Amino acid sequence: MGGAGDTVPAGRGRASLIDLDLAGLARAVWAARLWIAVPTLVALGGSFAAVTLKTPTYRSEARILVENGESAFTRPESDRSGGERAAIDQETxxxxxxxxxxxxVAKAVAQKLDLARKPEFDPALRSFNPVRxxxxxxxxxxxxxxxTAxxxxxxxxxxxxTAFQVDKSRIISIQFDSHDPALAAEAANMVAAQFIEAQQANKRSQTRNASQWLSGEVDGLRRKVEEAEGRVESFRARANLFVGSNNTSLTAQQLAEVNSQIAAARxxxxxxxxxxxxLRDFLRTGRPIESGEILNSEIIRRLNEQRAAVLAQLAEQSSTLGPRHPRIAELQAQRVNLDGQIRTEAEKLVRxxxxxxxxxGARVEALQQNLDQVKRQAGEASExxxxxxxxxxxxxxxxxxxxxxxxxxxxxxxxxxxAALPADARVISRALVSNVPAFPKKLPTILVVTLGTMLLAITVVVTLALLAGAPVNAAEGSDTGPAAPDRLQAVEAPPLAAAGEPFMDEVGQPPVPATPDSIAALAHMLEAGPDDAGCRRTLVIATRDGLAASGVALALGRELAAGGRRVVLVDLDEENAFLSLMVGQGAAxxxxxxxxxxGFGDIIHTDAQSACHVVPAGNLGAxxxxxxxxAVEALxxxxxxxxxxxxVIPAEAETxxxxxxxxxxxVVVAEGEATDPEVRAAHDRLVGAGLKPVVVMLATADEMVAA
Known part of the structure; x- marks a missing residue:
């Protein structure tokens, strides 16, 4: 692996391009000042004469709003019940x-304003122009x-x-130019008025044509309706298909009535x-008859009353007389007689x-026969x-x-x-007579022509001077000293032990001291290394004292930020929280x-001494x-x-x-020797976790705090 000791390109080096000699160019322009001043003065005079002699043109503007001019009183009946008006879109x-x-519209305006008699609009009426x-x-x-004229x-x-739509609106601007300011205003207003009149005339023509066509259609259709209704009534009379109540035929009504009668009879x-x-079952079994028909019978009610009186006397006499006493026998005979009479009356009710x-049943049969007859009639009338x-x-x-x-x-x-149908537009701003010419604009025209001519003349002079080679020279010797060395090249970067190479003590190299030069070399190595994810994420961890790791992380972050990278420091050390204290006590x-x-934006703070940002550990625990x-992935x-x-490296494997x-x-920040077992163990654990490269630095807490 190429370490930080690889050669870094030094500064800008010597100039390899040709630099312009500005002083020489200035002398060349001054030498040709007449070639610049004369065309400029000529352009000044010519433009002044042109704008002075030019007949001024005045412009007036009228504005029209395109909208649906129909109201509730003029809108057609079909549109009133059809909901909202049709939207006016861009194409409309x-x-x-x-x-x-x-x-x-142009012909109508020209005729009303009599433009054919004005030389401004008819070149044939103008004076003789030899140049033309x-x-x-x-x-x-x-x-x-x-x-033709x-x-x-x-x-x-x-x-x-000129007519155009005003941007992002339904307003149309109508502009008219003329040498006569009054004519310009009158013409703009006339165009707007003629446009609205043309819309109204079109609507009147459409309405009149529709009325004429509808009149003929209504007359023909009225005759057809009369003929169709006459055929209906004639056929109804011939077929005897008269309609009763509820708009139903008499046969259908009769069927419904017979059906209802049959249902009631059944x-x-x-x-x-x-x-x-x-009741027959009650009489046969001898059970008491408890039926409304029996109980409601007047005869049976009197018999039951007599029976109840006999039973009362029988009960009274039985308390003093024996069962064989004549009075008891008489009462028993009366009870049996009354029971027989009640049964006889019940049988009559049953019959x-x-x-x-x-x-x-007989009524049902008769109604059924009537229903069959009505059905036959309905079948005959169905066709x-x-x-x-x-x-x-x-x-x-x-x-x-x-x-x-x-x-x-x-x-x-x-x-x-x-009298006048509403148009789909209305004038919202009438044109006024303007006393300020729209063309030519004297001062802007003179300035543009004069400055343009002067710049053109200067350009020509500079171009000729450059082609002649006078004001340029090679920048040889302009860099008298050696190239300014790059900040990282000026420091001889010590070798860095990294994953993938033999461990540092096996090749006889000591661990890298945590000095500003070595941290600068480390930053350069991280900048030059491959970065497939788009963001370099570096873990700075210590074997013993976490404060030393915080110092190395701070120095590394500031070095990367000084190189022009967007850097953020994330404080994961809850015990020391050195980086958190930098941005203020209690920072989120x-x-x-x-x-x-x-929020996510509230936890990002700025470093007072560099361009990097800092994310503290926080105030609510781990x-x-x-x-x-x-959070790291988002950053x-x-x-x-x-x-x-x-x-400090956590002991828990999960953490x-x-x-x-x-x-x-x-980056492993250690305080021991290269042969220290805990340094080797930390290196192996990080390599085993898939981190590459893994750099080991020697530092003490006092040194890094001072840094």
Missing amino acids: VLSQVQLILSRD QVLIFLGLAENPMRM EERVLRSYFEKL AQQSDAQTRARL VLENDARFA QEVQLRVLEREAKSLRDQLETLLARYRDASARDTL GLSDFAAGAA PGADMTAF SRSYEAVVLSAG FDAMGAMAGDA
Whole structure:
């Protein structure tokens, strides 16, 4: 491996390019001052004469806002119920700009302003210009006499008219140039007014054409509706398909009524049969009859009352008389007689219910026959009803179409009677007469022409001087001394023991002393080494005293920052926290970020003596390994070098592996000899963790704090 002792390119070296002799160039320019001053003065005089003799051109501007001018009173009925208005997009505004620049608008404006009688717009009315005549004769200028008077006027009109959309808006600017300021303002306003009038005329024409077309369609469709409805009624009368209530046919209504009657008769029959069967079961089994029909019978109610009286007397007499007493026998006979009468009345009620059930069955049979007859009638009328529905649908479709056309015709007729339909644009700024010429701008024109001529003349003089070789010379001898040595080259970098090479004591080399020169050489080695991840992550760790490791990390970080790299120092040494104290007591750090007490930007602080940044350990104890690794990974995406000050090598393998996974190379700061077992063990552990290179430095805590 090439160590820091490799040769580093020294300084800038001798000049290899040709330097310009500015003093010689200045002398050459001064010598040719007349060649510069004369064209400059000529340009000054010519530009002044040109802007003074040039007829000034005045510009006026009118502005139009493109918007939907319809209101709730002028908008068509279909648009009122259709929701929001259609949005005016970029293409719509640009289309309106082209309408402003159309020939129809131009002809109308030219006619109203009588531009054909103004020499400014018709070259044929201007005075004789010999220069222009010569150019026309040579074919270098167009002969206006070959065009018609209208073409000449329109060409001049379009040359003076400018219309464009104002950026990021629906506003159109209309600018018109003229030698007459009043004409410029009047023409700009006239173009805006003619544009709006053209929109209104187009809407009126569309509305009138729609009204005429709808009128003919409505008349023809009205006749079709009358014919279709007449066919429906004629067919209904022939087929006897009259409609009753609820818009249903009489046959369907009759079917529904018969079905409901049959259902009621069957329910009545079933109810009578069920009650008769239950009462018959009560009588057959001799159980007490507890039924509404029995209990509600007036005769049975009186018999039950008499029976209850006999039972009461029987109970009273039984307390004093024996069972064979005549009075007891008489009461027993009365009870048996009353029970027989109650049973006889119950049988009568059963027979009545059975008769009711038979009557209901007979009614069901009669209604069923009636239903079958109605069904036959409905079957015969079904085909005719299908034909009737076809005719009704056709008539309804024509009626709906007629109503739609009638609504549109009324809407179009109402809009056609409006005096002026609203246009899709309105004037928001009328053009005013301007007394300030738009062209030429006298002072800017004179300055631009004069300065441009002077710079052109100076350029020509300098170019000729350079080609002649007068003001340039080779910069030989300009660097009289040796090249300024680079800061790292001026220091003879001691050899560094690194992973992948024999250990330092085996080749007879002592460990590297932690001096400013060796740290500078180490920084140069790290800068020159391969860095596939895009960020160099260096772990600085000590075998005994973590304060020495903090000093080496600080010196290494400042050296890397001095070389122009973006560097951040991360303090992982909780015991010493030397780097944390540098940025202030209680500064937010890794533990604060891990606990959510500080944001990521709050834990990054600046070093007062260098351009590198510092991330302290924090105030809330040791952060988790996952959060520390996350923070280092995030810093690696923003910095070119991350220096991790880890203090003393941890004894726990898990903690050591977590530190090794965050770095790509390492610096071991030791206080012992090369043969010290703990130095060798630290070197082997870091190499085994995959870090490369691993550099061993000798330092004491006092020396590094002083550094």
